[in-house]
Amino acid sequence: MQPFTYARAESEEAAIRAVSAGGRGTRFLAGGTTLYDLMKLGAETPERLVDISALPGLSGFETAGPRELVFGAGARMSDVAADPRLVRDYPVLSEALWKAASQQLRNMASLGGNLLQRTRCAYFRNGEPFACNKRVPGSGCAAREGIDRGHAVLGGSEACIATYPGDWAVALLALDAAVDVAGPNGARTIPLEALHREPGATPEVETTLARDEMILRVRVPATPLGRASTYHKIRDRESYAFALASAAVALRMEGEVVREARIALGGLATRPWRAREAERELAGRRLTPEAARAAGDAALRGARPGHHNAFRIELGARTVADALLIARQRA
Amino acid sequence: MSDTSFPDAPRADAQDKVRGALRYAADDARPGMAHAALAVAAVARGTVWRIDAAAARAVPGVRLVLTHEDLGGVKPPGFIMGGGYGFQSIQPLTSPQVAYRGQPIALVVADSPEAAAEGARLVRADLAAEPHQVTLDTPEADIVAQADSPLPKPMFADVTVGDAAAALADAAIRIEAEFRHPAQHQSPIEMLSTVAEWRDGHLTVQEGTQNAEAIRHGLARQLEIEPARITVLSPSAGGGFGQKNSLQAHTVLAAEAARRLERPVKLVVSRAQVFHGGSFRPASRHRIRLGADAEGRMTALVHETDSQTSRHDLFPTQYTELSSRLYGIGNFRGRERLVRNDVQTPGYMRAPYEHPAAFAVESCVDELAYRLGRDPVALRLANDAAADPVTGRPYSSRHLAECLRRGAARFGWERRSMAPGSMRAADGALVGWGVAIGAYKAATAPAVARLRLLDDGTVTLGVGGHEMGQGMRTAIAAVLQRRLGVDPGRITVEIGSTGATPQHLTAGSWGTATVVPATDEACDALLRALDALPASRTPAERLRAAGRAFLEVEVSRRAPGQPEAVIGRLATGLPAAAGPAYPEFVSFSHVAHFVEVRVEPTTCRIRVPRIVSVADCGRVVSPRTAASQLRGGVVWGIGAALREVSEVDPRHGGFLNADLAEYVLPVHADIGTIEVEFVDEPDPRLNRPGVKGLGEVAMVGVAPAIANAVHHATGKRLRSLPIRVEDLL
Amino acid sequence: MDRTPDEPSDTPGAVSRRPLMIGAALAAAPLAPPGIAAPARAQDAGDGRLRVNLTVNGEARQLSLDPRASLLDTLREGLALTGAKKGCDHGQCGACTVHLDGRRVASCLTLAVQADGRAVTTIEGVAREDDELHPMQQAFIDHDALQCGYCTPGQIMAAIALVREGRAGSAEEIREYMSGNLCRCGAYAGILAAIQDAAPKMRGA
Structure with missing residues (x-):
């Protein structure tokens, strides 16, 4: 691992200033579960780390407010997953958290850092001899003609088909969350939908955050849809694995009829993927298994298979369908 | 000693293990230790024409960088299956040739693990790549018929019994199918780790291994020094599963670095590098033709295999040892071929041949049951063997039918409805019940056992064997306790380290059948020697009464029919086990597995909520550790059937998913109820205590039982492992 | 009974949740402009190494660390506490699990410098006395x-952390919350039984 200097920030402002002043090689360090992991692989080579993991102002969360839920970016995934109000009123959020990683990692990883988790693409992680535009821009993409079983069927480009691996962001996306960020030039709010980028020609740029911008908190509008919600995650094993396909759904039902549906996909796309077309088509329909399946198909419309991942288009549609039926039972 | 079952007793080393006090090789931590890291090749095959270690040497704390330019003097270890000691014949860093991606090209040694890793990252190599081939789908020129190869015969000759072609032609029912098994990795959680240290010209190596003597004699060959100048310490291995059965490629590098630096050197091969740094289960392909008469009597079986080997070694296969002997089929033809790939030499991984072969054969037997409309258990019982079909000799013992009957009763098999897709769970999941059987040779290795009784009543037993979790220490202690009446707290078992007694390879499920009879005979010898002393209440009192401080005996034991000369192989660290065919009989352990799967109707996730496994491994000497070993074998079967595949990108060679997130091992949430049971009948023809082997047979048949259960649930015959959601969508 | 001084109580309700601090930074008000906060505190000792204070198994330890060092390597190589094991070095196997301020973490993915001022409990520190378990x-x-x-x-x-988290309620829950710890030997059934056995004893102690 390349040597780096380490400093612990005592305030958000100091952290931002330090990262901003430090230049290109300076990075925020939160739980470290992604960054330190990738540093060990040589996929990340920061020169200066500014530790924000102990900032007390970032670690809280409030789920009782009438208008919105507020999650400090430094709150640990495990603590938030176990919040009784979240478990009861927003199962999609709780499930997205506890179905991710392991309890050890959830005790370390922060909510803000988790949003920025980087892809599991083996060609990205493992370096030489693999070409990877994310790792070395312009070097090519070994995955496109390679073992792409886990790669994206939605949102890919010629340059990159790496899957966004996270769960939390997918659930947040379904609930129209936003993140408050701060940088040297002040604070702004980014809708979650605008936080992650499709790879396009520049897959190394994964979000719309500037390098010296820091996520302060995540805000989720309070909604009755939260109750009838779920995060359904299909993996190669029953736990402690990334999604082959996942669906975050939330429903507002009127009897058998869907009044409003939220559907977001995980594990299938290059970024957290909102399936608005499927949502629109489902609204006003009776939620039969057939309607759920049709919504699944709509959610995957436009998906493009590679060499080994075509099954995940079908799996994704079925995952959405199952998720809708699970959520309906909670309505 | 075999008249009665052994009592339940705790695992001998459990106290140390739960305290974290047991020392594995890499747990040697002390000031002055240097830390090493490997740099590896990024091409699938080629030549290093320039290597630049300047940046690595410039890293603060780096003390030494070794490349092929430094280690030309180190000799190759020889291949373990070719009269040598190494998991493969070639030694990395002794030439510029690169035979596979992931092959080490430099060793960096530093004052800290961080500096060593950074140095390794900075080693720059220019490699000239050459064409490579890494899959079974390879030109004919790279396929070697084992029967025509230089591999020793009759051990690696094709098995032929009767006239399979004719019997197949006459068969009323023929089943023909091809099966594929992927490459897989043993992945013990203890990574390949070595601490090497020289003192006064004597090399001490600490390494978790199944074969301390091979490390010792192999290093002696590589470094051209006397074996007497090398000690290998391996009191405990953090899992082996076949990976640690020989001299690894990294060990001599640590030894060389320690010699040059005059410091102890610790080399922990990183998890990604372990996927290329040791052996693996080769990918294999199995073509089966099974013939039966209209009553369901199996009359003919043809089993043709292709299995990966490396460009530089012929890793032999014996897939047909299982298929030719699992049932009493009178006509059998086997043909085993090896496919040369540009990979490190593959090797043994738990039930190396038996598990893939059982997957193929037992899937076909299930298919036969469905063609006949016959219950799969009844069909198997009707085809049980009375004698070994290959040699005509009797089995030393065979309780397969008992395993099937007990298992079926415990599982509730009679409640199964035959038609695929006919059983459903309350939540709508498809339920499938499947059965399959397994066998594994009951082999035995020669052993020297030395037993010492002190006048304070303590006992020390040294014998050749390695503790890697299977419970060998516990089994030995159980014998000593029964024969000598000494309680476990007074027993010391010295195994796994060279010096006292020869440390033969522990593999092939021969551990217990090797050390338990040897321990038993050592007890005989000790009790005879005690008989010469004045009578008293306990052995220790007899010693004291005779004024003796201690009494020591040594016995040397060979497998039935083994020549005296085999002790010479034992003493030089070469494999010397015998079985399953002995002069008077043939000896196997058997198992029957009953599996319930549930297939989620939409997303087709396969869950395994319940397995019942009944094994015959002869007398069970350590019931508690044996039950754990059987359950563990079942977990391995679940992994092999539903999870594990070492992915290969043919363009790049090597293995792509070289970590424990992407190489999918079963986790807690994957494992449901596993009920195990033993026939626990001694097999006194094989050895007086009547023990056979367990570690490998435990896994054999689990994968086909799962595949058969998936068929029962869904109607789909899946012939390529692992079975995953995409196979059922 | 099983408590070490740095760890929270075993009762499920007492799982340590970070105090809720929705202070100035977390309220909806925009962040104060830069320049008014304290600077990031540099701890550099001059040679690139950092001085770090840890409490390990109840004992205060002062260490001079390479910033790159993991907590796992620091425990094993620096403090000779080799109970925590390296099985992957990437948070994928759980063999390195220790408690940091009473919570289970993967010590291989924890920078040792991030543990400055915090309490670490390893397997060597879970029994109250040397001769007890x-x-x-x-x-x-x-x-x-x-x-x-x-x-x-x-x-x-x-497993100890799991019981304290209140996750020993059912077999299914235990399996889920133990899934971060791979056992290649396949001792999962025994581990489940052990946790079901120990959980009431921990609560009652």
Whole structure:
């Protein structure tokens, strides 16, 4: 691992200033579960780390407010997953958290850092001899003609088909969350939908955050849809694995009829993927298994298979369908 | 000693293990230790024409960088299956040739693990790549018929019994199918780790291994020094599963670095590098033709295999040892071929041949049951063997039918409805019940056992064997306790380290059948020697009464029919086990597995909520550790059937998913109820205590039982492992 | 009974949740402009190494660390506490599990410098006395919840934490919350039984 200097920030402002002043090689360090992991692989080579993991102002969360839920970016995934109000009123959020990683990692990883988790693409992680535009821009993409079983069927480009691996962001996306960020030039709010980028020609740029911008908190509008919600995650094993396909759904039902549906996909796309077309088509329909399946198909419309991942288009549609039926039972 | 079952007793080393006090090789931590890291090749095959270690040497704390330019003097270890000691014949860093991606090209040694890793990252190599081939789908020129190869015969000759072609032609029912098994990795959680240290010209190596003597004699060959100048310490291995059965490629590098630096050197091969740094289960392909008469009597079986080997070694296969002997089929033809790939030499991984072969054969037997409309258990019982079909000799013992009957009763098999897709769970999941059987040779290795009784009543037993979790220490202690009446707290078992007694390879499920009879005979010898002393209440009192401080005996034991000369192989660290065919009989352990799967109707996730496994491994000497070993074998079967595949990108060679997130091992949430049971009948023809082997047979048949259960649930015959959601969508 | 001074109580309700601090930075008000906060505190000792204070198994330790060092390597190589094991070095196996301020973490993915000022408990520190065993350790013996033993310290540290988190309610829950700890020998059934046995003993102690 390349040597780096380490400093612990005592305030958000100091952290931002330090990262901003430090230049290109300076990075925020939160739980470290992604960054330190990738540093060990040589996929990340920061020169200066500014530790924000102990900032007390970032670690809280409030789920009782009438208008919105507020999650400090430094709150640990495990603590938030176990919040009784979240478990009861927003199962999609709780499930997205506890179905991710392991309890050890959830005790370390922060909510803000988790949003920025980087892809599991083996060609990205493992370096030489693999070409990877994310790792070395312009070097090519070994995955496109390679073992792409886990790669994206939605949102890919010629340059990159790496899957966004996270769960939390997918659930947040379904609930129209936003993140408050701060940088040297002040604070702004980014809708979650605008936080992650499709790879396009520049897959190394994964979000719309500037390098010296820091996520302060995540805000989720309070909604009755939260109750009838779920995060359904299909993996190669029953736990402690990334999604082959996942669906975050939330429903507002009127009897058998869907009044409003939220559907977001995980594990299938290059970024957290909102399936608005499927949502629109489902609204006003009776939620039969057939309607759920049709919504699944709509959610995957436009998906493009590679060499080994075509099954995940079908799996994704079925995952959405199952998720809708699970959520309906909670309505 | 075999008249009665052994009592339940705790695992001998459990106290140390739960305290974290047991020392594995890499747990040697002390000031002055240097830390090493490997740099590896990024091409699938080629030549290093320039290597630049300047940046690595410039890293603060780096003390030494070794490349092929430094280690030309180190000799190759020889291949373990070719009269040598190494998991493969070639030694990395002794030439510029690169035979596979992931092959080490430099060793960096530093004052800290961080500096060593950074140095390794900075080693720059220019490699000239050459064409490579890494899959079974390879030109004919790279396929070697084992029967025509230089591999020793009759051990690696094709098995032929009767006239399979004719019997197949006459068969009323023929089943023909091809099966594929992927490459897989043993992945013990203890990574390949070595601490090497020289003192006064004597090399001490600490390494978790199944074969301390091979490390010792192999290093002696590589470094051209006397074996007497090398000690290998391996009191405990953090899992082996076949990976640690020989001299690894990294060990001599640590030894060389320690010699040059005059410091102890610790080399922990990183998890990604372990996927290329040791052996693996080769990918294999199995073509089966099974013939039966209209009553369901199996009359003919043809089993043709292709299995990966490396460009530089012929890793032999014996897939047909299982298929030719699992049932009493009178006509059998086997043909085993090896496919040369540009990979490190593959090797043994738990039930190396038996598990893939059982997957193929037992899937076909299930298919036969469905063609006949016959219950799969009844069909198997009707085809049980009375004698070994290959040699005509009797089995030393065979309780397969008992395993099937007990298992079926415990599982509730009679409640199964035959038609695929006919059983459903309350939540709508498809339920499938499947059965399959397994066998594994009951082999035995020669052993020297030395037993010492002190006048304070303590006992020390040294014998050749390695503790890697299977419970060998516990089994030995159980014998000593029964024969000598000494309680476990007074027993010391010295195994796994060279010096006292020869440390033969522990593999092939021969551990217990090797050390338990040897321990038993050592007890005989000790009790005879005690008989010469004045009578008293306990052995220790007899010693004291005779004024003796201690009494020591040594016995040397060979497998039935083994020549005296085999002790010479034992003493030089070469494999010397015998079985399953002995002069008077043939000896196997058997198992029957009953599996319930549930297939989620939409997303087709396969869950395994319940397995019942009944094994015959002869007398069970350590019931508690044996039950754990059987359950563990079942977990391995679940992994092999539903999870594990070492992915290969043919363009790049090597293995792509070289970590424990992407190489999918079963986790807690994957494992449901596993009920195990033993026939626990001694097999006194094989050895007086009547023990056979367990570690490998435990896994054999689990994968086909799962595949058969998936068929029962869904109607789909899946012939390529692992079975995953995409196979059922 | 099984408590070490730095760890929270065993009652499920007492799982340590970070105090809710929705202070100035977390309220909806925009962040104060830069320049008014304290600077990031540099701890550099001059040679690139950092001075770090840890409490390990109740004992205060002062260390001079390479910033790159993991907590796992620091415990093992620096403090000779080799109970925590390295099985992957990437947070993928759980063999390195220790408790940091009472919570289970993967010590291989924890920068040791991030543990500055915090309390670490390793397998060597879970029993109150040298000759005693924690109820979870005893249960692992009683149910033969191990084979080679290499993953065992991590399993036990995870299991103790799991009971404290209140996650020992059902077999299904235990399996889910133990899934971060791989056991290649396949001792999962024994581990489940051990946790079911030890959980009431921990609560009652």
